[in-house]
Amino acid sequence: MSGSRETVLAKVRAALADVDPAERAEDVAVPRGYARSHDMGDPVAVFVDRLVDYKALVRQVAAAELPGEVAAALERRGAERIVAPADLPAAWTADVGTGTALVPDDGLGVRELDTADGVLTGCAAAVAETGTIVCDGGAAQGRRAITLVPDYHLCVVRAEQIVGGVPEAVARLDPARPLTWISGPSATSDIELDRVEGVHGPRTLEVIIVGA
Amino acid sequence: MSDSAFLGMPAFPAAARAATGDAQLRHNLRKATHTIRDKRASVVGELDDWPVLRAAGAAIKDRTLRHLDTYLVRLEESVRAAGGTVHWAADAAEANRIVTGLVQATGETEVVKVKSMATQEIELNEALAEAGITAFETDLAELIVQLGDDHPSHILVPAIHRNRAEIREIFLRTMRDWGVPAPDDLTDDPRALAEAARVHLREKFLRAKVGVSGANFAVADTGTMVVLESEGNGRMCLTLPETLISVVGIEKIVPTWSDLEVFLQLLPRSSTGERMNPYTSTWTGVTPGDGPQDFHLVLLDNGRTDVLADTVGRQALRCIRCSACLNICPVYERAGGHAYGSVYPGPIGAILTPQLRGTSSELDASLPYASSLCGACYEVCPVAIDIPEVLVHLREQVVDGPGHRAEKAAMAAAGWVLDDEKRLGAAQRAASGARGLVPHTLPGPGSAWTDTRDVPEIPAESFRQWWRRRNKGRDKGGAE
DSSP: OOBSHHHHHHHHHHHTTTSOTTOOGGGSOOOOOSOSSOOOSOHHHHHHHHHHHTTOEEEEEOGGGHHHHHHHHHHHHTOSEEEEOTTOOGGGGTTOOTTOEEEEOSSOOHHHHHHSSEEEEOOSEEETTTTEEEEOSOTTTOOGGGGTSSSEEEEEEEGGGEESSHHHHHHHSOTTSOEEEEOSSOEEEEETTEEEEOSSSOSEEEEEEEOO | OOOGGGTTOOOHHHHHHHHHTOHHHHHHHHHHHHHHHHHHHHHHHTOTTHHHHHHHHHHHHHHHHHTHHHHHHHHHHHHHHTTOEEEEESSHHHHHHHHHHHHHHHTOSEEEEOOOHHHHHTTHHHHHHHTTOEEEEOSHHHHHHHHTTOOOOSSSOTTTTOOHHHHHHHHHHHHHHHSSOOOTTOOSOHHHHHHHHHHHHHHHHHHOOEEEEOOSEEETTTTEEEEEESSSHHHHHHHSSSEEEEEEEGGGEESOGGGHHHHHHHHHHHHTSOSSOSEEEEEESOBTTBSOSEEEEEEEOTTHHHHHHOTTGGGGGGOOOOOHHHHHOHHHHHHOSGGGOSSSOHHHHHHHHHHHHOSOSHHHHHGGGSOOOOOHHHHHOTTOOOHHHHHHHHHHHHHHSSOOHHHHHHHHHHHHHHHOHHHHHHHHHHHHHTGGGOOSSOSGGGHHHHTSSOOOOOOSSOHHHHHHHHHHHHHHHTOO
16 A cells, blocks of 8 residues: 555656756765864764763773773662673673672563663764764664663763764664664753753763773 | 644734734743754854755755655665555645554554654644544653643744743643643752653553654665654654654655765754754664564655745755754744744745645735845755745745735835835824824734834934934034
8 A cells, every 4th residue: 555656756756847857866966075074183082072061971991991890880870770782791791799680681571671770782883073872783782772761871882983973973884773873861952942961761871981 | 734723823914913922922932042043053163064064965955856756766665675664645634544544553542752743734643533542742842732732833842932830830730631640849940840751751652552753864775764852752652662653754855874974963953053962763664673563654745746846945845844944033033933823933934834835825825924034044044945035936926826915005005105205204204203102003004014013113313304404413513
């Protein structure tokens, strides 16, 4: 069932009677002289600056310090049950204390996600200029629901995953995968256009940057 | 384009006159639009290649529009190949029938909705309600509008006309009728109001089986849908349900995935004045084990092909619904969104609505006049829509058509006065002599003009009087 497919297409073609039939789409020139990334300084420093601006929590650590930092973050949070994608590297959570139970996502229901204290994942890429983390469901990320329903998202970003500008990130990503671009904790500007952090998505976003 | 929600609304002049007399509304709008203007200017100024991005955005949209049939067919193929189903709707009634049928096929009687201009335009919620299906709006501003039984007044922030105190009152009064009530001790702190919305909607998200959305962009090459949002309600609706139905205007297409590198810079900075909005979701068909396993794309015409057929007005279809033109517009700031009598208010609405709906009604015929042609809307538009050019073009159409006798008469009267030096002098002296008695409306042919505009402060003497007096004084004093 496609409804008015032919009707709509016929109306579109009739509306474009002024366009020369010989014109190809590529004949409409698109200026591409915009920057792949803007010269804003060290990408990691810019990324941190943007995250802080969004009121995300940020820490930078060397690779060897990651397990300790993950454990410390979860302890600061007081998280008792933390959801983790099934393929999360075991090393990341090697130092997590007995006060926190890691709940691997084996198809958890939304109610189970809702009662968890948070989620720990990696990411696919990050954009310095916009302070954005992109998850694509790939390694150490899991499906979209697990980074959405819990109220706390602890995300590990490797320094080499950080690109400068949006065009560089778009080029790195695979559109066939479901992508979530995350720029700070959930927020709204719907009341008097004033930004307030924390609505339906995780109200706290904590980022650990590794190997800066 | 359906206009039943706004049926019986007065033409822009009368509605604007009422709105400009509402001090609370004017205060709310002024505060909000000035806040967002400054934020936009700051983040746009940060990118030294903004003019090139803007030109690229306009060109990508022009490329799409000039070859829209090709891209529509390509999008259809891509979405199907990725496991989605594509439907075509010639008008609002057909789109509503398709969506209603899809929801009924699931056996569900509730849907959760992401904010979507297209579904506002076709009045999907009302159509679903007639079929016994409840649509829950989940965007905070849409929720405020829905709970308040109100009309949207802004593209991005439909409840921009409400301040925090009014929102608190709406939540306290109505949330209990729709589900989880607001806490009795709710304050008007935006944080508390956002928390109340979170608690109110949480249960609906967790039990939802059907989600309904629009899309900011649809990528023809890959079949990818893109939704930008802030609160996470979009992610909830796009991720948790089993069935997802997206109603998307045929002009929302971009040709390729890499074209998004332009729009993901233009849109957030122009819209909320942020470097990036908190959440952007993209999905291509269905992904096993992740998100809805049944995806339907409803491609909507509903007057868009009529806009496309007008070679001057066509550029309005470039619009990416950022609302920068509303926020900068001196007319919108004073009149508010409701005066435009459509889900698309402000400068873009003044050119889009009359083209989508035609100018047969008095309201729609008055919209091309809802502007002072100052050009600020064109300057801030991220896809360089020359709104003043289209406004003038539409005015020509309206003037050539039937109706608008009053406005024509006023313009003719102005021409009669301004054309003749003696008559102008007489009119100015008459006006300044009556300064203390200035009416809000001018009598006779002038009334059509002042129905919509405040009479400006009349100076004690006209420029011409001042010039004559000044030169007389010089003659007497023999200065210089």
